[in-house]
Amino acid sequence: MNSLIELLNPNSSTERCAEVLSRMNAEDWEALTAYCAGYDLLPALEFRLSQLGLAHQIPEPHRQSFHSAYMLSAVRNILLLNHASQILLRLKAENIPVIALKGLFLVENTYKDLGARSMSDLDILVHREDLQKTVEILQGLGYQLSKYFDIRDSNLDIKHVPPMVLSDGTHVEIHWTLLEENEPFTIAMDGVWQRSFPAQINGVEVLAEGIEDLLLHLCVHMTYQHYLSLGLKGMLDIALALQRYQEQLDWTRFVALCKQWQAEKTAALTLELLRTLQWVVISDQVLTQLLPTPIDERILVEAYQILLQEEHARLGLTPDLVHLASEANLFKRLSLMFQRVFLPRIIIARLYQIPPSSPKIIWGYFLRFKDLIKAYGGTVQKITEKEPSLLADVSQKKSVYELHEWLIS
Secondary structure, eight states: OHHHHHHHOTTOOHHHHHHHHHHOOHHHHHHHHHHHHHTTOHHHHHHHHHHTTOGGGSOTTHHHHHHHHHHHHHHHHHHHHHHHHHHHHHHHHTTOOOEEOHHHHHIIIIIOSTTTSOOSSEEEEOOGGGHHHHHHHHHHTTOEESSOOOTTSOOTTOSBOSOEEOTTOOEEEEESSSSOTTSSOOOOHHHHHHHOEEEEETTEEEEEOOHHHHHHHHHIIIIIITTTTTHHHHHHHHHHHHHHTTTTOOHHHHHHHHHHHTOHHHHHHHHHHHHHHTSSOOOHHHHHHHOSSOOOHHHHHHHHHHHTOOGGGGSSOOHHHHHHHHOOOHHHHHHHHHHHHSOOHHHHHHHHTOOTTSTTHHHHHHHHHHHHHHHHHHHHHHHHTTOHHHHHHHHHHHHHHHHHHHHTO
């Protein structure tokens, strides 16, 4: 893992990376390739080593794996960007402002290479008042809603329209906010729009998040929303954004924005992890302004271990299953299971494409129960039987969710 951290480090010299590669044996390459494949980092490392003139040092058969992943990423991204430009031109013709989010912005403007950072979907942000028209425009282009959605519903638990899907599998997520409104953060979207700046996506003029908004959004997305589960790929997004926009970044404004969002802990922990990786230089002053009291060493160690977990260790156990396994009281266990079946009607409506006012919503609850049994019945049985291997996984996952709770405490 140390070799991969060094090779991905945006500040590592050609000589330093060549030295790291020279020390790697067959077992090291097997582990590195497996990790990169699990976290979709093969394209990024291929691009990095090619930039340094060191790609020839990747031994076969791994060399082919890296190159194929990079080429597949480039082809996929070209297809997605062509779809994006079609959507953006259509929205521009209707005078609908758009902010390009996450990978859609990062690929061309931060990585500046079509294959180095793969995309799985297209994320765009529009004003809430433009939401319905944007959905209709995409429907006119052949995209279909993947789940039930009605703009008149409260929708406090979601931040974007359910993915709109084209026949070739392209997914578009239309955001009207950056985080769900029932999350413990305070985001003034008017300010996000005011701080946005012009950018280009596949030759089409759009808007991008202001540099401080971009950095904070990436921190919250990585550390809070995804529980650090994006691994080094998520950290690389942030490190390269910091490197690319270091001259424009105003740290005083960033700290003020963190406090406005009430996301000081999330930002501070993310930046501390980047410092631990030695991928960026962050002054002590910035971290002190975010959190006057330093982050406890135990929390930092725990977070770093979570960040570098193998991909397979992240699968299977949800927060609810961890809670269920940790709860000794039978009544509380049953109560928790009841709550996961009988979700609010609007959520059942989205899951099963049933209008919430329809009598058929009862059928949705039956489907919910059936799906939970199919997906988690075996795990619940193992929890009930206190299977040792599962309890070990529960203990590991519990630390992840406790860290998550610390972020909002």
